Amino acid sequence: xxELDRLAMYQQMVRIRQYESRIMQEYxxxxxxxxxxxxGLIPGEMHLAxxxxxAAVGVCAHLKKGDAITAPHRxxxxxxxxxxxxxxxxxxxxxxxxxxxxxxxxxxxxxxxENHFSCSGIIAQGLPVACGxxxxxxxxGTDHVAVAVTGEGAANQGAFHESLNLAAVWNLPVIxxxxxxxxxxxxxxxxxxxxxxxxxxxxxYGMPGVRVEDNDVEAxxxxxxxxxxxxxxxxxxxxxEIHTLRLFGHFEGDAQAYRPExxxxxxxxxxxxxxxxLQELGVLSEDQIASIQxxxxxxxxxxxxxxxxxxxxxxxxxxxxxxx
Amino acid sequence: MSTATGTRRVxxxxxxxxxxxxxxxxxxxxxxxxxxxxxxxxxxGSTTDLFxxxxxxxxxxxxxxxxxxIGAGIGAAVEGLRPVVELMFVDFxxxxxxxxxxxxxxxxxxxxxxxxxxxVLMTATGAGYSDAAQHSQSLWGTFAHLPGMKVVxxxxxxxxxxxxxxxxxxxxxxxxxxxxxxxxxxWMEKNPRSIGEVPEESYTVPIGKxxxxxxxxxxxxVTLSLSVQHSLDVAEELEGEGISVEIVDLRxxxxxxxxxxxxxxxxxGRVLVVDEDYKSFGLTGEIAAIIAENDPGMLKKPFRRVAMxxxxxxxxxxxxxxxxxxxxxxxxxxxxLMA
Ligand SMILES: Cc1ncc(C[n+]2csc(CCOP(=O)(O)OP(=O)(O)O)c2C)c(N)n1
Ligand SMILES: [Mg+2]
Numbered sequence: 001x002x003e004l005d006r007l008a009m010y011q012q013m014v015r016i017r018q019y020e021s022r023i024m025q026e027y028x029x030x031x032x033x034x035x036x037x038x039x040g041l042i043p044g045e046m047h048l049a050x051x052x053x054x055a056a057v058g059v060c061a062h063l064k065k066g067d068a069i070t071a072p073h074r075x076x077x078x079x080x081x082x083x084x085x086x087x088x089x090x091x092x093x094x095x096x097x098x099x100x101x102x103x104x105x106x107x108x109x110x111x112x113x114e115n116h117f118s119c120s121g122i123i124a125q126g127l128p129v130a131c132g133x134x135x136x137x138x139x140x141g142t143d144h145v146a147v148a149v150t151g152e153g154a155a156n157q158g159a160f161h162e163s164l165n166l167a168a169v170w171n172l173p174v175i176x177x178x179x180x181x182x183x184x185x186x187x188x189x190x191x192x193x194x195x196x197x198x199x200x201x202x203x204x205y206g207m208p209g210v211r212v213e214d215n216d217v218e219a220x221x222x223x224x225x226x227x228x229x230x231x232x233x234x235x236x237x238x239x240x241e242i243h244t245l246r247l248f249g250h251f252e253g254d255a256q257a258y259r260p261e262x263x264x265x266x267x268x269x270x271x272x273x274x275x276x277x278l279q280e281l282g283v284l285s286e287d288q289i290a291s292i293q294x295x296x297x298x299x300x301x302x303x304x305x306x307x308x309x310x311x312x313x314x315x316x317x318x319x320x321x322x323x324x
Numbered sequence: 325m326s327t328a329t330g331t332r333r334v335x336x337x338x339x340x341x342x343x344x345x346x347x348x349x350x351x352x353x354x355x356x357x358x359x360x361x362x363x364x365x366x367x368x369g370s371t372t373d374l375f376x377x378x379x380x381x382x383x384x385x386x387x388x389x390x391x392x393x394i395g396a397g398i399g400a401a402v403e404g405l406r407p408v409v410e411l412m413f414v415d416f417x418x419x420x421x422x423x424x425x426x427x428x429x430x431x432x433x434x435x436x437x438x439x440x441x442x443x444v445l446m447t448a449t450g451a452g453y454s455d456a457a458q459h460s461q462s463l464w465g466t467f468a469h470l471p472g473m474k475v476v477x478x479x480x481x482x483x484x485x486x487x488x489x490x491x492x493x494x495x496x497x498x499x500x501x502x503x504x505x506x507x508x509x510x511w512m513e514k515n516p517r518s519i520g521e522v523p524e525e526s527y528t529v530p531i532g533k534x535x536x537x538x539x540x541x542x543x544x545x546v547t548l549s550l551s552v553q554h555s556l557d558v559a560e561e562l563e564g565e566g567i568s569v570e571i572v573d574l575r576x577x578x579x580x581x582x583x584x585x586x587x588x589x590x591x592x593g594r595v596l597v598v599d600e601d602y603k604s605f606g607l608t609g610e611i612a613a614i615i616a617e618n619d620p621g622m623l624k625k626p627f628r629r630v631a632m633x634x635x636x637x638x639x640x641x642x643x644x645x646x647x648x649x650x651x652x653x654x655x656x657x658x659x660x661l662m663a
Contacts, residue, residue, distance in 0.1 A: 036453075036513045037512050038453030043454035103638065103639060103643055106640070109457060123388050156388050157389060258363045313640050315642050315645065319635055
């Protein structure tokens with residue numbers, strides 16, 4: 001991995017973090033005094049991925065245009081790392097006509113066919129879809145791959161196991177990426193999941209399974225590179241479980257009273273850790289840190305401005321797009 | 325009712341949880357399982373305080389494996405326990421419908437009446453806060469269509485508690501569908517009707533019996549769930565305009581109290597059905613059919629309905645409120661019936 005790769009990954013993580021942080025501010029800005037989930041310019045549930053940037057960035061660094069991702073209810077980091085247009089995505093989150101889905105989908109239902117990106121609010125249900133996209137890539141004779149992303153909680157859903165079996169038995173170019181952030185809302189992994197590592201489950205389906213124990217973008221990059229190369233070469237699916245960190249609540253508004261390790265989350269933040277590592281390597285200067293942050297701030301502010309100044313849909317537009 | 329007789333004002337969510345708690349005290353076979361029902365108290369408050377009182381052995385957080393734990397509820401019920409199982413949002417029925425429809429609802433009949441499945445499946449429904457297409461549906465018509473399970477849909481705290489106790493005591497599977505917007509949650513806009521007088525002690529509300537939520541003489545609104553609250557608001561406004569609205573809160577869809585519906589429609593001769601579920605092939609059509617089968621001549625004006633058009637529920641607020649059965653739409657429809 002070269003200096004440029006490292007800097008690019010750092011930059012992408014900062015960009016995503018700035019996005020999630022600003023969306024959090026904006027989301028809460030107009031929900032008081034009586035906090036109301038349905039109020040404000042961004043209504044509804046909001047699942048932010050701060051702390052999980054290494055997973056998205058380390059995986060997407062290997063993807064090229066035409067590769068597919070299905071993401072879960074917590075999708076922004078994979079969307080941004082996979083080139084989904086920030087303006088259009090933000091406008092969707094603000095429910096505007098200029099949004100990816102013209103305001104119909106919202107933050108859990110982002111569809112960007114140009115980048116073969118989609119997400120779903122139903123746990124683990126993106127996995128079978130990724131298998132189908134991989135099937136299409138294979139039948140068309142391309143070397144494209146499909147990445148199916150889920151949380152560790154989703155690995156206990158039937159669709160997860162059906163998909164692993166399908167992908168393995170049909171030798172599909174799929175990479176199953178599990179973001180293990182220790183929690184599924186209020187339920188810790190050890191209370192819900194038999195076996196400590198989902199990588200071991202891959203063995204049951206005859207595919208390679210790797211657990212990346214550190215929330216470190218370079219470790220993810222290595223593991224993902226091997227899995228994606230394998231899929232492109234026609235050697236079939238792989239599974240990667242990344243032990244990552246849910247820096248915020250499950251959704252915005254979650255008081256996290258159930259969470260004993262809450263006070264140490266900031267110490268475990270992967271971005272300052274990576275910055276320090278890169279500084280140690282002499283790859284990243286204080287000036288660069290500042291300019292990367294400034295670029296991210298400007299890009300995100302512009303996206304939010306674009307969203308806020310875009311028109312809202314008309315009520316009757318609700319009746320459009322039921323059928324093609 | 326006064327506080328002297330042991331009532332106080334609680335939210336619908338708290339009333340539900342109280343109903344479960346009282347049954348857990350009474351019957352050691354009652355237990356709860358579902359996602360985040362333990363320390364969290366249920367995402368929509370349906371198990372508030374139960375974990376503290378009964379502990380992890382009787383209030384069980386499950387993996388995100390709905391087919392697994394709903395099916396396990398069926399098995400436990402068949403062996404004589406009385407599980408109360410939560411499906412967090414009804415929209416997730418897609419991942420577990422086989423257990424619900426082919427097992428929970430059919431086992432009693434298939435066994436020639438030899439096997440009982442005394443379980444409650446409670447689930448959150450409803451839209452209005454931009455949770456979009458996969459987290460906003462009502463879907464009670466879908467379940468009511470499928471034979472073998474009772475379906476109850478409370479609209480207020482009193483009924484929520486009484487129906488919960490009835491549901492747990494019932495020897496049949498009961499699907500208990502509560503509207504997120506009627507739970508009285510602190511973090512969601514609410515109608516004051518989501519908080520109400522509820523007795524502290526145990527009581528039942530019969531399954532299969534509708535309530536006349538408001539008496540009137542000009543128009544009958546047949547409705548359920550959060551739309552009852554909206555309809556009551558509209559009725560109060562229209563009273564000032566000289567229109568007297570009667571409101572039938574169905575409370576149960578299976579069994580359906582056709583008698584109360586027909587009695588009210590017979591009295592007013594004008595009917596509006598308000599339903600947050602999809603319009604076609606559902607509750608509104610069913611009520612129309614019941615009236616038509618009984619005596620189409622009882623209507624002075626053609627049947628009216630305000631329901632969710634047949635589109636997935638959109639995210640953006642103008643779109644969502646464009647399709648929801650709002651007070652404005654209910655009011656316009658009533659006025660139209662009176663024109
Ligand atoms: C089939 C289904 N069941 C339940 C839910 C409700 N739900 C949404 S997110 C979530 C927890 C997911 O945990 P995990 O997969 O670990 O992802 P994380 O939120 O930690 O990113 C649950 C239970 C759902 N959306 N779909
Ligand atoms: Mg998780």
